Amino acid sequence: MERTLEILGIPVYSFGKVSSTMDVAEEFLGKEQNIIITADEQSKGRGRYGRTWFSPFGGLYFSWIIKKEPSTNFLSEMISLSIVESMKIFGINCNIKLPNDIITAGRKIAGMLLIRKEGSYIAGIGININNDVEDRQVGISMLEIIGKPVDKLAFLENFIRTYLSYKKEFCKNSDISLQKWSNYLIK
Numbered sequence: 001m002e003r004t005l006e007i008l009g010i011p012v013y014s015f016g017k018v019s020s021t022m023d024v025a026e027e028f029l030g031k032e033q034n035i036i037i038t039a040d041e042q043s044k045g046r047g048r049y050g051r052t053w054f055s056p057f058g059g060l061y062f063s064w065i066i067k068k069e070p071s072t073n074f075l076s077e078m079i080s081l082s083i084v085e086s087m088k089i090f091g092i093n094c095n096i097k098l099p100n101d102i103i104t105a106g107r108k109i110a111g112m113l114l115i116r117k118e119g120s121y122i123a124g125i126g127i128n129i130n131n132d133v134e135d136r137q138v139g140i141s142m143l144e145i146i147g148k149p150v151d152k153l154a155f156l157e158n159f160i161r162t163y164l165s166y167k168k169e170f171c172k173n174s175d176i177s178l179q180k181w182s183n184y185l186i187k
Contacts (some may be wrong), residue, residue, distance in 0.1 A: 005050045007157050008035055008164065012062075021063035022124040028065060029118050038062040038156070045126055058131030058143070060152045062082040072121060074170050076100070076114055077181045079123055082163040083110050084184050089158050092145055096184045102115070102127075103186065107140040129155060 005012050011032070018024050018039045025037045039062070042055035043119040055061050066072060080096045087094045087104070102110035110127040130149045133139030146177045170177045 007036075007153075008160050010034060010160060012036045012038060013157070015039045016159045017043060020124070021045075021061050022113070022122055024031075025063035025122045025124075026067050026117065028121075031118060033065055033067045036049065036062050036064045036156075036160075042126075042182060051146075054134040054139075055126060056131045058129060059141070060127040060129045060155060061125070062156065063122050066121045066123060068116070068119050068121060071167050071171050073122065074174060074178070075121055076112070077178060078163060078166045078170055079112055079114075079125065081177075081181045081184065082159055083112070083125070083127070083167055086155060086159040086160045087142075090142060090146065090150060090155070092142060094184070095186045096181070097186045105140060107136075107138050108138060109142065109145075127155070 004014070013022065013035060015038065019038050020042050021037045024039070028035060028037070038060070041057050042061050044059060047054035066075065076099070080100070080102065083102050084094045084096060087102070087109070091110070092104055094109060096101050097103045100112045101108050110125065112126075113124040115122050128139060128141035128144045129152050131141055133141055166177060
């Protein structure tokens with residue numbers, strides 16, 4: 001572990017290169033809840049069905065351990081909506097491609113993977129921020145769109161703030177929140 005910080009009351013453990021932030025998060029299960037694990041690079045970033053997520057230096061790769069509670073019934077929707085809304089803060093319009101991709105200009109800019117383990121969820125999230133993408137026909141980065149580097153910690157803070165806001169909103173009225181989420185779906 002290289003450094004530890006706190007963003008909006010949530011401990012963030014940062015690493016250099018790891019196999020996968022989800023692997024590291026699994027080591028924390030049972031010890032700590034509501035923490036985020038970030039890494040500069042992943043050698044074996046995970047996707048669905050055993051696929052790998054290309055995770056070179058410059059991207060934002062993190063896993064969030066979230067305790068199962070009533071609000072987590074819509075965890076996938078809250079996370080994808082929060083990513084899309086966070087992208088808007090940086091001037092990037094995105095859509096959600098079910099089940100777990102965030103798309104802009106027809107290319108993937110982010111993805112997520114949720115696993116449930118020991119009464120908690122681990123939300124693994126990969127966002128192409130300042131990194132090269134493996135296949136430019138399929139993927140794109142924020143750097144490529146904006147034309148200048150993006151502060152990864154600023155993005156993470158915006159994402160956390162947005163997620164916490166939507167968590168409250170989903171608890172108050174899931175119908176309205178689901179409609180917002182649905183508006184971003186690729187249909």
